[in-house]
Amino acid sequence: MTxxxxxxxxxxxxxxxxxxxxxxxxxxxxxCFIGGLAVIRWGELRMTQDIDLCLLCGFxxxxxxxxxxxxxxxxxxxxxxxxxxxxxxLLVSTxxxxxxxxxxxxxxxxxxxxKRSSPFDxxxxxxxxxxLAEDLVVLKAFADRTKDWMDVExxxxxxxxxxxxxxxxxxxxxxxxxxxxxxxxxxxxNLAGK
Numbered sequence: 267m268t269x270x271x272x273x274x275x276x277x278x279x280x281x282x283x284x285x286x287x288x289x290x291x292x293x294x295x296x297x298c299f300i301g302g303l304a305v306i307r308w309g310e311l312r313m314t315q316d317i318d319l320c321l322l323c324g325f326x327x328x329x330x331x332x333x334x335x336x337x338x339x340x341x342x343x344x345x346x347x348x349x350x351x352x353x354x355x356l357l358v359s360t361x362x363x364x365x366x367x368x369x370x371x372x373x374x375x376x377x378x379x380x381k382r383s384s385p386f387d388x389x390x391x392x393x394x395x396x397x398l399a400e401d402l403v404v405l406k407a408f409a410d411r412t413k414d415w416m417d418v419e420x421x422x423x424x425x426x427x428x429x430x431x432x433x434x435x436x437x438x439x440x441x442x443x444x445x446x447x448x449x450x451x452x453x454x455x456n457l458a459g460k
Contacts, residue, residue: 275313279303280392282364283317287394289338295331296322298383299396300369300405307386308399309420316365320397322380324372332356335368375404375437399425404437407454410447415457422458431458 283303290297298304302314323331332350339358342365343349350356354370371380379401385393397405403421406414422429435451442450 275315278362278364279314279317280388280394282360282362282366283394284392285360285362286317286319286339286366286368289335290321293334296377296380297395298380299394300402301367303388303394304396304402305417305420306388307396308402309417309424312417312420316367317360318367318369320369320371320376320380322372322377323370328354328370331370339366375401375441378437379404399428400430400434401437403429403434403454404441407434407438407450408441408445410450415453418454419457429458431460435460 279302283299287297287299297319299317299319301316301318302312303317305312306314321331328351332347335356335358336347339360341347342357342359346357350368350370356368356370358366358368360366371377379397382401383395383397385395387393396402399421403418406418406421434454438454439451442448
């Protein structure tokens with residue numbers, strides 16, 4: 267059983283997710299939630315304070331999407347549009363004050379991840395489209411931060427044999443090659459017992 271403060275924060279998070287999802291679906295824009303919301307679905311239930319999602323827009327099309335999103339959400343930083351066009355991430359707040367990072371996606375992996383995504387009922391009347399467990403492991407391992415490795419471990423433990431590690435390694439290996447970080451693959455194989 268969650269504490270009332272935690273429950274209230276989670277409800278705010280899910281409401282914020284629904285608000286964003288409604289706007290993106292109304293625009294018929296391909297997207298999926300990643301980060302903490304996806305970890306709640308596939309890994310260990312944990313508190314998260316913000317929302318992360320990928321919006322498929324390709325490269326060079328960011329200026330088509332960002333202004334529409336800024337018409338619907340409050341920017342979290344001055345000159346959020348310029349920041350978004352340079353860094354490919356729009357930092358906004360939903361109407362209930364939850365922070366959301368909207369990543370402008372365009373890589374083949376991201377496009378495939380969004381195509382593979384599926385809805386998940388977090389509770390009645392709260393179905394959010396999240397990436398699949400394998401794609402979340404790719405994202406988290408590639409980020410290569412301590413908290414991300416904790417999430418990877420929780421996903422591997424919870425999903426067990428259901429997790430397609432061959433798919434994960436096929437997707438992650440070329441990304442790690444580009445990053446020059448082959449140690450990520452070694453660490454992941456060790457965690458997964460491969």
